Amino acid sequence: MRVVVSKFESGAVLNVDGRIDAVTAPQFRDQLMTLIDSGYTRIIIDCALLAYISSAGLRVLYEAANKLEPHQGRMAICRANADVRRVLEMVDIASEIPIFATQEEAIQGLRYLG
Amino acid sequence: MFTSFKSKLLTLIVGILLTASVAFMIMTSRAVERETLKAAEKTTQDELNLVMLAIANEYQSLSYHREYALSRYKEQVKNLVAVVMYRLEARRELALRGLITEKEAKQTALDSLKPIRYGHNDYFFAVDYQTLRSISHPDPAIMGTDMTNFQDIKGKYVVREQQRVVREHGEGYVSHWHIRLGEAQPREKLTYVRLFKPWGWIVGTGIYIDDIESETQRKLQHILEQLRQDFARITIGESGYLFLFDGSGRLLIHPSVAAGYATRSSEPVTGSGQLQAMMNAAKTPDVPYRYTWNHPRDPHNYRYAKQAYVRYFQPLDWYVGASVYLDELRAPARAIVKQQAFLTTIVFLLALALSWLLVSRMAKPLNRLAAYTQQLAERDFSNSEAVASALDLLAASCRDEVGRLARIFASMIRALQDYIGKLTETTAARERIESELRVAHDIQMGMLPKVLAERPEFDIYATVQPAREVGGDFYDFFFVDENHICLAVGDVSGKGVPASLFMAVSKTLVRLTTTLIRAFTAEGTPPDEVLRRVNAELVRENDQCMFVTIFLSILQLDTGEAQYANAGHNPPFLMSTDGTVRALDELRAPPVGVKANASYGKRVLRLLPGDMLFLYTDGITEAENSAGMFFSEDRLRQCLASDDRRSSRLCAQRVLDEVATFRDRCPQNDDMTLLVFQYRRNASRRPEPRTGETVA
Numbered sequence: 026m027r028v029v030v031s032k033f034e035s036g037a038v039l040n041v042d043g044r045i046d047a048v049t050a051p052q053f054r055d056q057l058m059t060l061i062d063s064g065y066t067r068i069i070i071d072c073a074l075l076a077y078i079s080s081a082g083l084r085v086l087y088e089a090a091n092k093l094e095p096h097q098g099r100m101a102i103c104r105a106n107a108d109v110r111r112v113l114e115m116v117d118i119a120s121e122i123p124i125f126a127t128q129e130e131a132i133q134g135l136r137y138l139g
Numbered sequence: 140m141f142t143s144f145k146s147k148l149l150t151l152i153v154g155i156l157l158t159a160s161v162a163f164m165i166m167t168s169r170a171v172e173r174e175t176l177k178a179a180e181k182t183t184q185d186e187l188n189l190v191m192l193a194i195a196n197e198y199q200s201l202s203y204h205r206e207y208a209l210s211r212y213k214e215q216v217k218n219l220v221a222v223v224m225y226r227l228e229a230r231r232e233l234a235l236r237g238l239i240t241e242k243e244a245k246q247t248a249l250d251s252l253k254p255i256r257y258g259h260n261d262y263f264f265a266v267d268y269q270t271l272r273s274i275s276h277p278d279p280a281i282m283g284t285d286m287t288n289f290q291d292i293k294g295k296y297v298v299r300e301q302q303r304v305v306r307e308h309g310e311g312y313v314s315h316w317h318i319r320l321g322e323a324q325p326r327e328k329l330t331y332v333r334l335f336k337p338w339g340w341i342v343g344t345g346i347y348i349d350d351i352e353s354e355t356q357r358k359l360q361h362i363l364e365q366l367r368q369d370f371a372r373i374t375i376g377e378s379g380y381l382f383l384f385d386g387s388g389r390l391l392i393h394p395s396v397a398a399g400y401a402t403r404s405s406e407p408v409t410g411s412g413q414l415q416a417m418m419n420a421a422k423t424p425d426v427p428y429r430y431t432w433n434h435p436r437d438p439h440n441y442r443y444a445k446q447a448y449v450r451y452f453q454p455l456d457w458y459v460g461a462s463v464y465l466d467e468l469r470a471p472a473r474a475i476v477k478q479q480a481f482l483t484t485i486v487f488l489l490a491l492a493l494s495w496l497l498v499s500r501m502a503k504p505l506n507r508l509a510a511y512t513q514q515l516a517e518r519d520f521s522n523s524e525a526v527a528s529a530l531d532l533l534a535a536s537c538r539d540e541v542g543r544l545a546r547i548f549a550s551m552i553r554a555l556q557d558y559i560g561k562l563t564e565t566t567a568a569r570e571r572i573e574s575e576l577r578v579a580h581d582i583q584m585g586m587l588p589k590v591l592a593e594r595p596e597f598d599i600y601a602t603v604q605p606a607r608e609v610g611g612d613f614y615d616f617f618f619v620d621e622n623h624i625c626l627a628v629g630d631v632s633g634k635g636v637p638a639s640l641f642m643a644v645s646k647t648l649v650r651l652t653t654t655l656i657r658a659f660t661a662e663g664t665p666p667d668e669v670l671r672r673v674n675a676e677l678v679r680e681n682d683q684c685m686f687v688t689i690f691l692s693i694l695q696l697d698t699g700e701a702q703y704a705n706a707g708h709n710p711p712f713l714m715s716t717d718g719t720v721r722a723l724d725e726l727r728a729p730p731v732g733v734k735a736n737a738s739y740g741k742r743v744l745r746l747l748p749g750d751m752l753f754l755y756t757d758g759i760t761e762a763e764n765s766a767g768m769f770f771s772e773d774r775l776r777q778c779l780a781s782d783d784r785r786s787s788r789l790c791a792q793r794v795l796d797e798v799a800t801f802r803d804r805c806p807q808n809d810d811m812t813l814l815v816f817q818y819r820r821n822a823s824r825r826p827e828p829r830t831g832e833t834v835a
Contacts, residue, residue, distance in 0.1 A: 047808070077761075077769075079809075083730075087684045115707055121733065
């Protein structure tokens with residue numbers, strides 16, 4: 026797994042390349058939490074290159090969402106492929122973290138929601 | 140041979156020393172030999188030049204002497220003849236004065252001339268100028284004869300020549316060959332003749348030139364004798380010498396060959412004429428001529444290599460040679476090499492001894508180091524502290540690389556000791572944990588129901604295969620009451636001990652909540668309500684964000700009606716007897732433990748006899764092969780479609796076999812759980828439509 030972070034306004038976009046599974050989830054968690062700790066309250070997980078996410082990965086997403094909540098922060102997910110989208114929908118993650126088709130929509134969505 | 144550091148180092152030192160000494164000796168000996176040869180050649184040439192100079196000098200004095208002697212003789216005979224002339228004049232004077240007759244005068248003159256002898260029986264003669272008749276001669280055979288046709292042995296008309304000389308010059312010298320008085324051999328004679336005009340007489344006397352020649356020869360012999368003495372004094376090198384021979388091949392001076400013709404005139408190796416070769420060599424006086432010859436100490440063996448320079452003295456037809464023995468020229472170089480070899484050997488032995496000491500001193504601590512290390516291994520590290528202290532002492536006593544090595548060894552041994560200690564502890568701890576995990580595994584497996592009372596209405600089979608000793612998957616089935624059975628499959632996020640703890644809590648809560656709701660509620664047991672309550676309980680104090688996905692179904696056995704709810708779990712499959720397979724994926728809800736106040740929808744479906752419910756966790760669909768591919772829902776679906784619906788156990792087994800085949804040798808990376816339920820209610824009952832509908 027490889028994560029490339031790009032910034033926008035008060036937010037950060039994490040482009041995740043590869044798989045988030047039990048092995049890579051701790052690394053993904055570290056990067057995500059570091060961003061939140063350093064004050065980013067708008068976070069978009071761009072899943073265009075994400076091949077797979079396991080329950081360990083979902084747990085990181087939930088944890089991040091929980092952590093952002095007291096800071097009026099929001100997360101969004103975009104460009105997930107069919108396999109990833111199926112897993113995300115299975116656990117109804119959209120009720121916690123909104124899912125968008127494109128990055129622009131995600132940024133727009135976060136601005137609206139925030 | 141070179142198994143020890145010591146022998147390698149010593150061999151190296153010996154090799155370097157030997158190579159250096161040999162190279163040095165060869166170079167020195169060559170240089171010395173070259174220089175010695177050059178010096179010897181120069182000496183030889185110088186000696187030769189001096190000798191040549193001396194010879195030239197002697198010769199010059201000899202030729203001067205000869206000229207002088209000849210002119211003295213000439214003067215002498217001229218004076219003597221002048222005296223005779225005076226006598227004749229005196230006689231003629233007497234006759235003119237008339238004291239005696241002219242005839243008496245002539246006669247007494249001739250008579251007085253006849254007996255005069257001087258020198259070596261030399262005499263005077265007289266010839267009539269007109270008739271060339273001998274009028275006075277001591278030889279009776281000549282006396283009174285006509286000398287006109289007298290020839291010497293070389294055919295010269297001697298008297299005619301005398302006549303011509305006096306006619307032209309009045310006096311003069313004529314040389315001819317003549318047999319001396321009392322001798323048989325003709326000798327070269329120089330005759331002085333003068334005309335006594337009044338009487339027409341030619342008066343003369345002769346001297347034999349060979350008197351002068353013999354004197355010259357005597358002087359030459361003297362010169363040779365002088366040279367012989369000189370040559371005998373001069374040695375070139377140790378026993379090189381000078382020699383002299385003439386153009387006819389006569390050895391005149393040679394230390395080992397008596398004067399005379401060379402006893403061995405051919406060069407013994409090439410067979411060519413030795414002296415001839417030397418004569419040729421004289422044409423190039425600066426190029427040494429090499430040959431083999433005898434040695435004054437060993438005159439019969441002609442096997443000594445020599446070189447000679449030869450000079451030619453043309454006026455005497457003499458060849459002077461200076462020869463040296465090559466061995467002797469090389470001797471100084473050999474002596475130096477010998478001396479050097481001796482010195483080198485001493486230095487070599489000293490260096491060897493020193494290196495031996497040094498190398499031994501270097502090797503000693505290394506050997507001690509090796510011995511200590513061996514002790515360590517032999518005693519299984521039990522004496523490691525003792526060895527480490529010994530190595531510390533060694534390190535303190537050696538301040539070089541070996542000391543550093545010893546220090547590093549000591550610290551390594553201590554580190555190893557620590558490591559062994561820690562390893563022992565860790566191993567013990569791990570063994571404890573492993574045994575605890577084994578117990579935990581047994582406990583966890585014990586929590587999962589194995590059998591249910593045999594009922595004709597259904598056939599149930601469930602299994603869980605944790606990826607580690609303990610896992611986060613669970614299944615459950617139990618009778619809620621006589622007519623209702625509860626089926627549940629859950630999957631806790633993560634794996635191992637944390638997941639297993641959460642799993643134990645979740646499973647317990649699900650069963651307890653279901654049972655309690657059944658006990659306190661009149662209208663059945665809605666599965667979504669069970670999940671809502673379990674979630675409410677688990678979501679509290681869940682800082683770790685652990686969550687569990689749960690599929691829960693409560694099934695009425697007499698009707699086959701199944702209510703189900705899903706908290707983010709993989710949708711189960713409904714396998715109909717006609718072979719169709721349908722995923723129960725209408726419901727979407729977050730997993731239990733994530734979201735406070737989460738609500739879960741509920742669905743109902745009616746099972747027909749023979750229908751099967753296939754509940755599973757993602758360990759099945761996400762089983763990976765070596766190519767990184769997942770087993771996937773599609774494969775699972777195909778597998779289920781081809782199932783013959785005869786037995787829950789066979790169906791489960793079949794799926795597990797397929798997964799194992801697919802995964803091949805890849806390790807299992809997630810817990811795998813299956814629960815297969817087949818509804819088998821009495822088929823006599825009328826089937827009812829089974830389209831599910833949302834109740835809540």
